[in-house]
Amino acid sequence: MNLRSIPISAWVGFAGIAIALICALFAPLIAPYGESQVVGDIWLPGGGDFLLGTDNLGRDLLSRLIYGARTTIFVALAATVISFSLGMLLSFTAAVTGGFIDQLFSRFNDLMMAIPTLIFALVVLAVLPQHLWILILVMAVLDSTRVFRIGRAVALDVAVMEFVEAARLRGEGTGWIIFREILPNTLSPLLAEFGLRFAFSILFLSTLSFLGLGIQPPAADWGGMVKDNKDGIIFGINAALIPGGAIAALAICVNLVVDWLMKRTSSLKGGRGDA
Amino acid sequence: MAALGPENGPAPTTETPAAGTLQPQAAAVAGSGVVATMNTGVVGGTFWRRFSLRRPLAALIVQRLGLSVGLLFAVSLMIFGGVEALPGDFATTYLGQSATPQAVENIRKDLGLDRPVTERYFSWLGGALQGDFGTSWASRNSVSEQIGKRLGNSLFLAFFAAIISIPLAIGLGMLAVQFRNRLPDKIINVVSLAAISLPEFFVGYILIVLFAVKFGVATFPSTVYDSMGFLERLSAIALPVATLVLVVLAHMMRMTRAAILNVMSSAYVETAELKGLGAFRIIARHAAPNAVAPVINVVALNLAYLVVGVVVVEVVFVYPGMGQYMVDAVTVRDMPVVQACGLIFAAFYIFLNMAADILAILANPRLRHPR
Numbered sequence A: 001m002n003l004r005s006i007p008i009s010a011w012v013g014f015a016g017i018a019i020a021l022i023c024a025l026f027a028p029l030i031a032p033y034g035e036s037q038v039v040g041d042i043w044l045p046g047g048g049d050f051l052l053g054t055d056n057l058g059r060d061l062l063s064r065l066i067y068g069a070r071t072t073i074f075v076a077l078a079a080t081v082i083s084f085s086l087g088m089l090l091s092f093t094a095a096v097t098g099g100f101i102d103q104l105f106s107r108f109n110d111l112m113m114a115i116p117t118l119i120f121a122l123v124v125l126a127v128l129p130q131h132l133w134i135l136i137l138v139m140a141v142l143d144s145t146r147v148f149r150i151g152r153a154v155a156l157d158v159a160v161m162e163f164v165e166a167a168r169l170r171g172e173g174t175g176w177i178i179f180r181e182i183l184p185n186t187l188s189p190l191l192a193e194f195g196l197r198f199a200f201s202i203l204f205l206s207t208l209s210f211l212g213l214g215i216q217p218p219a220a221d222w223g224g225m226v227k228d229n230k231d232g233i234i235f236g237i238n239a240a241l242i243p244g245g246a247i248a249a250l251a252i253c254v255n256l257v258v259d260w261l262m263k264r265t266s267s268l269k270g271g272r273g274d275a
Numbered sequence B: 001m002a003a004l005g006p007e008n009g010p011a012p013t014t015e016t017p018a019a020g021t022l023q024p025q026a027a028a029v030a031g032s033g034v035v036a037t038m039n040t041g042v043v044g045g046t047f048w049r050r051f052s053l054r055r056p057l058a059a060l061i062v063q064r065l066g067l068s069v070g071l072l073f074a075v076s077l078m079i080f081g082g083v084e085a086l087p088g089d090f091a092t093t094y095l096g097q098s099a100t101p102q103a104v105e106n107i108r109k110d111l112g113l114d115r116p117v118t119e120r121y122f123s124w125l126g127g128a129l130q131g132d133f134g135t136s137w138a139s140r141n142s143v144s145e146q147i148g149k150r151l152g153n154s155l156f157l158a159f160f161a162a163i164i165s166i167p168l169a170i171g172l173g174m175l176a177v178q179f180r181n182r183l184p185d186k187i188i189n190v191v192s193l194a195a196i197s198l199p200e201f202f203v204g205y206i207l208i209v210l211f212a213v214k215f216g217v218a219t220f221p222s223t224v225y226d227s228m229g230f231l232e233r234l235s236a237i238a239l240p241v242a243t244l245v246l247v248v249l250a251h252m253m254r255m256t257r258a259a260i261l262n263v264m265s266s267a268y269v270e271t272a273e274l275k276g277l278g279a280f281r282i283i284a285r286h287a288a289p290n291a292v293a294p295v296i297n298v299v300a301l302n303l304a305y306l307v308v309g310v311v312v313v314e315v316v317f318v319y320p321g322m323g324q325y326m327v328d329a330v331t332v333r334d335m336p337v338v339q340a341c342g343l344i345f346a347a348f349y350i351f352l353n354m355a356a357d358i359l360a361i362l363a364n365p366r367l368r369h370p371r
Helices: A008-025 A061-097 A099-113 A117-127 A132-159 A162-170 A174-210 A222-235 A241-269 B019-028 B033-043 B047-054 B056-085 B090-098 B101-110 B117-129 B143-178 B183-197 B200-214 B230-236 B238-264 B267-275 B279-317 B322-331 B335-363
Strands: none
Touching: A008 A061, A008 A241, A061 A099, A061 A132, A061 A174, A061 A222, A061 A241, A099 A132, A099 B056, A117 A132, A117 A174, A117 B056, A117 B279, A117 B322, A117 B335, A132 A174, A162 A174, A174 A222, A174 A241, A174 B200, A174 B279, A222 A241, A222 B200, A241 B183, A241 B200, B047 B056, B056 B117, B056 B335, B117 B335, B143 B183, B143 B238, B143 B279, B143 B322, B143 B335, B183 B238, B200 B238, B200 B279, B230 B238, B238 B279, B267 B279, B279 B322, B279 B335, B322 B335
16 A cells, blocks of 8 residues: 555545544644633624634634534544444454354344434433443444444454364464454454444534533533534524534544545455445 | 434344245245155144245235334333433432432322332333323323324424435436446535535534525424414425435435446346447346335335434424424433333334335345345
């Protein structure tokens, strides 16, 4: 792989993700004002002291956007990492062991997936107390059902290969087979899936926050910022569109990179290349 | 949010076929004497086996129906039981600071929470089957009455979004296939990729800013009343329908494109090309009949997604539907409402997925003989 072969769209995606990551990592250094510092009148137009204007409580929108990147990306990333660890561990175990365990996990997974994700999240969040780690865990568990399905399919393809058979005959344990034989050979397709799930997590978190069930104020997060400023829209104040645009931009960037990753893996497999 | 859903429904297709489905396979090879004698033994068995042998297709459909009902039952158990198993208590939340043990006890008794779980579950399920979902904890109104009004509104919204988006998605998908890897396809690809990445509320607010605030041609908020005429209603839901269409269109179109391309890149289409048949003839005679099944599947899956997609759109447009009702109930932890809405949404989702499954079986005979 050389750098020339990466298309422009993927570069745009990488650039967008890098900007968001820099904002998230160095938020206190970049942001001109504090996260929940009231600096002026409400809904001031952009320009002058406040580059993007102020929000519904008179806080600087740009600063909140930068801090929001931190919360949004951290929660989405944490949820994706946990859901991947959980989903892959369970799916590989199911694929390698087979039999009863496989049936049990798969049928339970089907049951979980029979309830639409958002509805499931609403029902569960209605009961659970509102903590950040609970939110992350709920998102992770719901998302891991998707990871489980794809992970099992991918792992089943690998589990019938000769080298897995050889490892089994050598007397290696299930743990060795999962981590040393199957995992390295499934990383490539799963990497693309990771990006896809990450984009999904960003959107899902934003939706939950927008509905008032995600990250709780005063912490800044992009979905919550849209919710805070949505009342301004009918007065022609576009403060709600800026964090909304940030969510969309980040999700698009991640998807552009994923698109390229997927094309790459599918061209490695060698098909007619247009599907 | 736009990436939610349609890619993964519940998957009755992956279910291991029960005893019933294996029969048609046996029937197909029943020509040989050995199998025939084996079958006579089976035919003598239960009514179901005889039925599945004589009418394999009907048996398959009945089996799918049964599976969905079973799934729905399991889901109801999960929605109710899961809620019970999780920590957190309405009474404590409701009382907040003033939660003395006595007051909590009183509220729990008032709401019937002191009865055993199994008893409450069965009385809840029994009521739900008869269309009675109990009374709301927060407002003390009948849940069924509220749902009766709001479900119609939500379906109204979803119905119009569906009849606009389906033809549009299939048309654009075919266009993308026709011009594959050329400019129109690339434009459609990039635009739909962007559209998938947009959260529903963002699309909604952009439409509001453009059409309600800037040009003033549409109404916001999209409140509807009982006394409203049909045309008035239509103009009120124009923006929410447009939002839903945009959100679901990209998904449906990409899936349609993939489904048709899959058929177009198969060996028999290549043969037809090499024979020198015209593009139209290839599509009409060879590709289309085989593409019907996946396209129907795509449409049904996206309809299932649409039913769920209304939740966010209703909140954005302050539209009095099921989604808004559910979100409001979740914020005040009004469990009877949450459970009822959750069950109804899940039921729509499951049955539309089942419809996708059955239609795919009807359109593609190969699926009737699961391996």
